[in-house]
Amino acid sequence: MSTQTSWVPPDIDVDRASPARVYDYLLGGAWNFDADRQMAEAAIARMPWVRDLARYNRSFLSRAVRYCAERGISQFLDLGSGMPTSKSVHEMAMEIDPESRVVYVEQEQVAVAHSELILASVPGAGVLGADMRAAQEVLASPVTRELLDFGEPVAVVMASSLHYVLDAEEAAELARTYLAAVPAGSYLVLSHITDDGADGSAEVRELVELSRATTSAGVARSRAWIASLFDGLDLVDPGLVYTSQWRPNTPLRLVTDMPAHASLLAAVARKP
Numbered sequence: 104m105s106t107q108t109s110w111v112p113p114d115i116d117v118d119r120a121s122p123a124r125v126y127d128y129l130l131g132g133a134w135n136f137d138a139d140r141q142m143a144e145a146a147i148a149r150m151p152w153v154r155d156l157a158r159y160n161r162s163f164l165s166r167a168v169r170y171c172a173e174r175g176i177s178q179f180l181d182l183g184s185g186m187p188t189s190k191s192v193h194e195m196a197m198e199i200d201p202e203s204r205v206v207y208v209e210q211e212q213v214a215v216a217h218s219e220l221i222l223a224s225v226p227g228a229g230v231l232g233a234d235m236r237a238a239q240e241v242l243a244s245p246v247t248r249e250l251l252d253f254g255e256p257v258a259v260v261m262a263s264s265l266h267y268v269l270d271a272e273e274a275a276e277l278a279r280t281y282l283a284a285v286p287a288g289s290y291l292v293l294s295h296i297t298d299d300g301a302d303g304s305a306e307v308r309e310l311v312e313l314s315r316a317t318t319s320a321g322v323a324r325s326r327a328w329i330a331s332l333f334d335g336l337d338l339v340d341p342g343l344v345y346t347s348q349w350r351p352n353t354p355l356r357l358v359t360d361m362p363a364h365a366s367l368l369a370a371v372a373r374k375p
């Protein structure tokens with residue numbers, strides 16, 4: 104049995120790994136428990152480069168937020184935001200525009216508690232502890248409405264989170280619903296795990312299998328399915344690519360040698 108520590112919300116099961124805390128461990132964070140660390144180590148055993156996968160996703164998110172912010176987007180709806188790992192979306196956005204507004208939506212209680220602590224002193228950002236699948240509730244929530252003006256463009260961020268919505272039609276409909284709620288000039292920032300690649304797809308399938316033992320199983324999807332989420336939107340160059348290939352800042356070795364090891368396809372697109 105794990106020992107409950109003081110920062111742990113009282114009614115959570117610390118003996119079952121959660122994707123938010125496993126991901127936190129892979130990124131070097133401290134908001135995780137034995138069960139999460141064991142699950143992360145099991146993932147590393149099956150996919151030795153899984154920490155790179157997490158880091159590439161996180162740095163894609165950083166570049167994508169910067170891209171949007173540099174084009175005048177100052178509102179972000181971050182769905183499945185995870186731990187507020189440095190740098191968080193609000194920190195990235197506020198570097199470009201200090202008046203930026205960010206709403207984090209997350210269902211994992213430790214991540215929500217940690218986000219609340221960090222954001223208590225940040226007037227432009229808030230966290231909503233909610234299931235992002237309840238789109239109408241998320242969109243109507245006072246946290247969302249107080250911070251975001253849906254008359255102005257919003258970047259809808261689904262970074263490594265839509266693959267936890269297991270039903271494919273529900274997942275696609277969810278992306279459409281959030282995009283329908285924001286005006287022209289808004290952006291979709293999305294990354295999603297795939298087992299379509301020539302390299303690493305067997306390992307991705309093993310990760311998906313492992314995820315069934317966590318609080319939230321995931322699913323890998325095809326390139327064609329992920330691409331279809333951007334139908335009707337204007338894809339930003341270079342289109343749908345592995346996270347490590349999306350406008351990289353530095354010529355990382357893995358980017359040139361084995362891009363499919365990033366395992367998540369990513370894109371940014373503008374709503375016309």
Ligand SMILES: C[S@@+](CC[C@H](N)C(=O)[O-])C[C@H]1O[C@@H](n2cnc3c(N)ncnc32)[C@H](O)[C@@H]1O
Nearest residue numbers: 123183184185209210211234235262263264267
């Ligand atoms: C792999 S983490 C990604 C975190 C962050 N978006 C990033 O890219 O660095 C996926 C997050 O999505 C959250 N998540 C999964 N399904 C969710 C749902 N239905 N509603 C809200 N959050 C969800 C998980 O709890 C987890 O924190």
